[in-house]
Amino acid sequence: MNTGFTEPAKKHLGQNFLHEKGVIEKIVQAIDPRPGDVLVEIGPGQGALTFPLLKKHGELTAIEFDRDLHAPLQAAAREHGTLHLIEGDVLGVDFTALAAQRGDSRGQIRLVGNLPYNLSSPILFHALDHAAAIRDMHFMLQKEVVERMAAGPGSKVYGRLSVMLQAYCSVTPLFVVPPGAFRPAPKVDSAVVRLLPKPAECIEVRDRAVFANVVRAAFGQRRKTLRNALNGVADAAAIEAAGLRADARAEQVEVAGFVRLANLLLGA
Numbered sequence: 001m002n003t004g005f006t007e008p009a010k011k012h013l014g015q016n017f018l019h020e021k022g023v024i025e026k027i028v029q030a031i032d033p034r035p036g037d038v039l040v041e042i043g044p045g046q047g048a049l050t051f052p053l054l055k056k057h058g059e060l061t062a063i064e065f066d067r068d069l070h071a072p073l074q075a076a077a078r079e080h081g082t083l084h085l086i087e088g089d090v091l092g093v094d095f096t097a098l099a100a101q102r103g104d105s106r107g108q109i110r111l112v113g114n115l116p117y118n119l120s121s122p123i124l125f126h127a128l129d130h131a132a133a134i135r136d137m138h139f140m141l142q143k144e145v146v147e148r149m150a151a152g153p154g155s156k157v158y159g160r161l162s163v164m165l166q167a168y169c170s171v172t173p174l175f176v177v178p179p180g181a182f183r184p185a186p187k188v189d190s191a192v193v194r195l196l197p198k199p200a201e202c203i204e205v206r207d208r209a210v211f212a213n214v215v216r217a218a219f220g221q222r223r224k225t226l227r228n229a230l231n232g233v234a235d236a237a238a239i240e241a242a243g244l245r246a247d248a249r250a251e252q253v254e255v256a257g258f259v260r261l262a263n264l265l266l267g268a
């Protein structure tokens with residue numbers, strides 16, 4: 001069958017196309033689209049998730065950077081439902097504006113995607129900037145990244161990504177996907193994760209920029225004590241006033257501890 005998708009996968013765009021039916025079905029089930037939901041897919045590629053979602057839900061917005069895929073995607077989508085294709089870089093898409101324009105009755109969108117792995121952190125941070133406009137997110141990522149996202153203090157992989165995401169979202173790893181589910185097969189295992197942004201009244205961070213700065217500095221030199229790593233950002237007195245030990249390392253501090261310290265710096 002000629003699908004119209006003739007281009008070979010482009011490595012620099014993180015193109016590993018899903019082909020395993022069972023995995024695709026599991027992802028669609030995890031998303032479980034309901035009437036009234038507004039789905040936005042990042043990186044539809046050759047439509048592995050797009051078309052089953054369209055079939056089930058009837059309508060979908062998708063953001064794809066690769067211009068060689070735009071026409072075949074539009075053509076192949078027609079028999080499944082209504083595809084609104086945004087042709088460009090997801091990092092340039094204002095999700096808040098998109099949700100205001102096309103969102104559900106609460107002005108929110110649901111983000112989904114098998115993400116280009118080379119851009120996963122920038123995409124996650126971009127989504128965080130628009131968390132109030134996003135009801136939930138279901139992403140396929142490298143398994144190792146999902147482990148970092150969900151890790152807690154004391155874990156070797158607990159770091160900036162864990163703290164930043166968990167301050168604003170609940171993070172639930174769902175299932176692991178082996179390399180053979182993709183063409184071409186990546187070298188690593190993948191995993192699907194669900195992110196649920198917290199309602200505004202449950203977010204304790206008072207200033208996002210100050211919080212981000214504290215977390216970046218603390219983990220910038222993760223083997224150092226907080227006193228040294230936070231030099232120029234917070235002194236030992238502030239660290240201790242936030243209930244933390246100045247000789248602790250960032251990887252031992254729970255999310256709430258970073259939030260207390262950032263909030264305290266604001267009041268100083």
Ligand code: SAM
Pocket residue numbers: 013014015016017018019042043044045046047048049063064065066088089090091113114115116117119
């Ligand atoms: N969803 C498809 C699937 O599961 O087979 C494709 C997934 S593939 C891992 C990632 C997709 O993201 C590719 O189609 C790639 O072209 C697209 N992509 C890469 N960088 C992008 C960007 N900055 N903005 C939007 N899409 C991008």
